[in-house]
Amino acid sequence: MLKMESIHKRFNGAEVLKNVDLKVKKGEAVALIGPSGSGKTTLIRVINGFVLPDNGRVVVRGKEIDYRKKDELRQMRKRIGMIYQLFNLVDRTSAIDNVVSGALGRMDRGFELISSTIGLFSTEVRERAMELLNFVGIEDKAFERVDRLSGGQKQRVAIARALMQEPEILLADEPIANLDPRTSQKIMELLTKINRERGITIITVLHHLESVRDHFHRVVALKDGEICFDGRTDCLTREHISSIYEFAGEYECAAA
Ligand SMILES: Nc1ncnc2c1ncn2[C@@H]1O[C@H](COP(=O)(O)OP(=O)(O)OP(=O)(O)O)[C@@H](O)[C@H]1O
Ligand SMILES: [Mg+2]
Known part of the structure; x- marks a missing residue:
């Protein structure tokens, strides 16, 4: 590996x-x-x-x-997924939007640019982000702004975001x-x-x-x-x- x-x-x-x-x-x-x-x-x-x-x-x-x-x-x-000490999330943005952004790296460049500009993500991507928030145990915080979450909850969002990349x-x-x-x-x-x-x-x-x-x-x-x-x-x-x-x-x- x-x-x-x-x-x-x-x-x-x-x-x-x-x-x-x-x-x-x-x-x-x-x-x-x-x-x-x-x-x-x-x-x-x-x-x-x-x-x-x-x-x-x-x-x-x-x-x-x-x-x-x-x-x-x-x-x-x-x-390769990354997790940091200070979580490195996008504050003032919801947990689910942070997780969804983990999918960006997996898309091709053109789509990545378009989707990040106009905030377009397929239902499929959002469903998968929700599944991952459920997996890390904070589905109920999906629409909460991440700067309002506790440190542990923030790290769970960061882990879900890393998993969204389907890392090896x-x-x-x-x-x-x-x-x-x-x-x-x-x-x-x-x-x-x-x-x-x-x-x-x-x-x-x-x-x-x-x-x-x-x-x-x-x-x-x-x-x-x-x-x-x-x-x-x-x-x-x-x-x-x-x-x-x-x-x-x-x-x-x-x-x-
Ligand atoms: N970009 C950089 N430019 C110059 N020096 C650097 C850079 N990155 C790290 N160093 C130096 O390299 C050495 C090792 O740093 P590193 O961050 O890898 O240590 P660490 O084991 O992660 O320490 P810590 O447990 O404090 O996080 C340090 O002396 C640091 O100052
Ligand atoms: Mg270090």
């Missing part, structure tokens, strides 16, 4: 990703952890084509990404960082359900190690731009965690 080989990335001379190799199979769920500044977001952005690596290859579904070809990047992004890979960058523990748990359960029931490959950046343990079999850790752990979550020891985060005490307790 996804193969990264010898990925290097420098920003202003600083090496942010160093020789990253990563393979993710179809249907896998992977948690990406590591201290602040270790390169997690950059890695995610290399996968969705927003950051061009200096060296190395990225292969998605058997096809190497050519970062110079805008059309190819566009095609590739259609198969879902990338989430700290999807629960702005949510309370109970809401975080619910959102993680929803992502796990999407992975299990729909077979969508998921790569999620997480800071909360308990969520990693509860929801992921595989964890990949970045430290200073290098992968320093890639394996089963139940093999991630206190020693690994101490070494990844470089300050033992607090994290050991939190993860134990």
Whole structure:
């Protein structure tokens, strides 16, 4: 599904990703952890084509990404859904309209332009958006403006919007960082359900190690731009965690 080989990335001379190799199979769920500044977001952005690596290859579904070809990047992004910490919804617009906009990427360019200009969406598209709002559990908020929703509800809208794209890979960058523990748990359960029931490959950046343990079999850790752990979550020891985060005490307790 996804193969990264010898990925290097420098920003202003600083090496942010160093020789990253990563393979993710179809249907896998992977948690990406590591201290602040270790390169997690950059890695995610290399996968969705927003950051061009200096060296190395990225292969998605058997096809190497050519970062110079805008059309190819566009095609590739259609198969990749994104979920962010701050939800990235269009405020002052209803939940359903936000979800419907997820379908744009799947249409051809001409139709995309016309439909977004005049607000034309087929009944079929709206029905599908409604089904997805039902799937994520907030059908009753379909016509509510998203800036009036709670953080958890906003993230559900964002997840429904990503699913509208019919993605094969879902990338989430700290999807629960702005949510309370109970809401975080619910959102993680929803992502796990999407992975299990729909077979969508998921790569999620997480800071909360308990969520990693509860929801992921595989964890990949970045430290200073290098992968320093890639394996089963139940093999991630206190020693690994101490070494990844470089300050033992607090994290050991939190993860134990
Ligand atoms: N577009 C950019 N231009 C210059 N430097 C950048 C850019 N994007 C990231 N960096 C730098 O690359 C390093 C890694 O950043 P990145 O955002 O990937 O870290 P992260 O692991 O996601 O951290 P956090 O947990 O805080 O989100 C940082 O030092 C950051 O300042
Ligand atoms: Mg980040």
